Amino acid sequence: MRERIAVACRVMAARGLADGILGHISVRTGADEVLVRCRGPRERGLAWTEPADVHAVGLDGAPKHPDGLGGWSVPNELPLHLETLRARPDVTAVAHAHPPAVVAADLAGIAIRPIVGAFDIPGARLAAGGVPVHPRGVLIRSRRLAGEMVRSLGDRPVVVLRGHGLTSTGATPEEAVLRALSVDGIARLALAVRAAGGVLADLPEEDLAELPDLGGSFNLEVAWRHETTRLAAVPP
Ligand SMILES: [Zn+2]
16 A cells, blocks of 8 residues: 555656645555655655655554654644544545646636536546535644635545645545546646636536446546556656
């Protein structure tokens, strides 16, 4: 799982969702154990995440290893992960990133809506179900601030954080990152449509209803294989 989290972090960076040293992914691995991407003693950024950067903490944020985290430190925004996992038993993985297009679209007053259909079916379905916005641009470094974000997230898979980024959830780190990629893709398209002078509108109901459910582990697996192959082909 450490390897999977490291690869998922590298995919987020390679896809432009987490430039520089910001962003992290966590995965619940037990009733009171969470693996989380930590900041290393020779931190180089998310694009160069290695399995050694992933460490186990409890739901209270304390390191599981008796000797602590070595030279690593947990993310400032660890509460964002822990509160989401506490509040949402259906969630196993949490990805947090600062995608510029998602932040720009929200600041431009553009909501993540199902403006496309077959262009990205999982993305259209995600958007059709609603992508809420958390209205605060704060660093989510306390249980109180994280609790506010979790209330904004509600029962949805992804929440946009105004002036900050997004938090995406899933049953696996791969699913959480793919959902973040979908939201980023819709934000980029929406900005392009607006920049071209176009008007944004939801896809007609009848078209949305016609989109097949391509969900399931097989399609997720294929989509992820594409991401990891792309990662290997295009070094950061
Ligand atoms: Zn952040």
